[in-house]
Amino acid sequence: MEEKKAKKQEIIETEIQMGTVHPAALEPYRVRFFVEDEIIKDAEITIGVNHRGIERIMEGLPVEKANMLTEKICGICSNAHTWNSVRTAEIGLGVEVPDRAVYIRVIVEELERLQSHLLYLGHGCETLAHETFSMRAFYIRETIMDLLGMIGGNRVQYGCSIIGGVRPRCELDDNRIRKILDGMGLVEKNVAEFADRFVHDSIVLSRITGTGYIPQEQALKLAITGPTLRATGVKRDLRTDMYEYDNFDFDIITQDTGDVKAQLLMRVFEIFESIKIVRQAIRDLPEGKITDRSWEMIDTGLIESYIEIPRGTLYHSYAIEDGRVRHSIVRTPSMTNIGAMQYACIDNHITDGQLCIVQCDPCFTCSDRAIEVYDTKNNKLDKSILQSNIH
């Protein structure tokens, strides 16, 4: 399979800008499509509109406060950010997390994966302009949102981890467990029906087959992560390396083709895997306390933590000094997937352009952190370098 290349500028006819506000995008970013007779020859995504400086705010905050703040990085995978930030501190401080807390964290994270994947299906279908499928996906998602609201107390920002365990609010009693199991049954049934209807719709299939294709070599070269990478046929999932998932039996789903169809089916199959994990976690849920408060705050060096979140690999890193966060760095999956989004658009019709971006599960609100290119010789921000180097 050949890699895709951006066409040189002499031949390209027209530039189309979309954004920063556009119906097909759920967040502000600008995309420039360079089209030739409605076929995209090159695409350029400009982010930075969302830059709020979260890492800078985190600098100097007490660790507990900084953990709560990471929740506000993203409204879709908010729990994943809190979890990874807490996990970073726990690695540095050497905190032993009770088993029950680990299981509850896994349950909440898998529910979040379900929610995120269903949002992906809904958003993808909306970009396909298929309103009915989109509404169906949002309808199925409501079950999960209710469960998350029940556990975390809020529909969106429900992060449950604190250093040493989970919040007391997130304890799972019998009533909650029954509700979660009921919800899982309902979601499984609904998603199975949805997927069955989806793959037998020949019009939808003709729209999504072969659209937004990302070759495997290119995916590896661009270092993209998460389900977007797995849909191109690479079997790589960080959950296999995380100690939290040691006791769980689940499959890593891969697809071969790397087009929108593969990406959508990828999410559908992952939903079933997540339901499997949630059921196992509830079956084996250990007894005991959910929070270990016997840790002490010490100064640490730079701590790093990688976890697998619904959209790819998340990286958090900071050092702790006097109980405060120093030198915080967050790298979200969309940061690396932007390259894939730009290449996926190439050679597609312009109506599919936004679909090709959506298929890589973008979350630019996560990704908008400062990128500054410095001229090391003069030690200043040089715009001419940017202009000459980017393309």
Place this chain on the structure above:
Amino acid sequence: MAFEISLISILEIVLTLIIALFIGVLIPGIERKYVQARIQQRIGPPVTSPGLWASVKFLFKENIRPNSPAPGLYKAMPILCFIAVLAVFLALMPENYQFITFASLIAIVGFLKVEEVAYVLMGSLSKSVMSINLRFPDHVKGAERPGLLVSSIEDISSNRSLRMIIFGSFPLYLALFIPAALSKSIYLGDIVAYQQANGPFLFTLAGIIGTVVFFIGYMILLNEYPFSYIKAKSDVIEGPYMELASKYRTFVYLTRGFLIFTLGLMYCVLFLGVAPELFSLKFIVCIIVSLLFPVIMAIVSVFSPIFTNKQLYPTILTTSALGALAMIIALF
């Protein structure tokens, strides 16, 4: 030849027009509430909201100056569309069959073309704030592409409407001429008279194929999903209508409902031989057919995503081939 224009016939036409406009503004609500919302398992909007009250509401909005190189021309376009549809409507009235050059298929095709050309002009004249005109403080500046034509999203829409004129409306026009081939006349009066003598064309083989072709052509002309290529939400947002505000937008709403109703009447005249004569059973048949078409259209559109070139070309080609087949059957 003596023309008869009586006061009663004018009154009848005006009354029919009022009924047509009223049903026209209700059609979007019927589609949305009773078809699409039912399929999507939700309650859906009040039936009068999307068509009737929305168009009344826009009458009371500020008449903002559109962002366009020729605002006057741009604002005149929806009115031109309305007049074109009105002309088609008048041509279908049985009182006007005596003006044979006006009440003929050639005239109808001409008036429908005006409506399509208006989309091209509107698309190229609209420069909405939603694409290049949005002030974006681009710190990075991106890759510089000197000598490149930077166009707004409506320009794509304009290109697409041009393409739709060339091939997109082919099925509808083929279907319109099948009755002409069957009755050997392009005058509506003759077509209706022929059907009243020999039974409706719907019950002939050519008529059945013609109905299918007419329906697909009807959806393409109305830019309904899956053929809403010139106003696709996933790239051009609303396409040609982007900059219309206030009463000009009311005209857009009115024209759309009116066009749906008029095309239904056209089907009745051409394939059923039922002229829309007020105060008769025939008019009720016309209303039923005009409502049946949008309902079927809503069912089709709610189950399909938008078509890109890859799906659009084969669909139109197949439909046109069917139309040509029906034409050949009709001629022999």
Place this chain on the structure above:
Amino acid sequence: MSLKTHARSKAIHIMLVYTGGCNGCDIEIVNAVLSPKFDMEQYGVFLTWNPREADILVVTGPVTHDNKEPLIDIYNAIPNPKLVVAAGACAVMGGVYKNCYGDIPSEEIEGPVENVIPVDAKVPGCAVRPQDVLAGVVAALPHLLNAD
């Protein structure tokens, strides 16, 4: 009730502008429109993406520096009468980003939506619940109905 007021109350077009929030509010508002469970259309509220068609502008997010001018442009493109609903803690009072450096003004955040365009209704919550968005739109409605 006059024809004008009645027509305005029966068909309300809202437009959503996101100005750099965390996506939570945006998705909850889209959810309010697209999810059959909430289904805003049953109250005659329609989502549009064309400023010329909109009556109510729903703004989420703390208005980042880069988003200030696009927001003003879109606000100006909406014909009168119009309303602005600020949805979510960030849009209402700047959220966690306002005053994050104490007395030093932030370079990234242009403050709550009020500092950029006039706001008619504020919907609190982090993130806003879909029901609350609808309640906010309804609360602001008298301004729209009684306008000239």
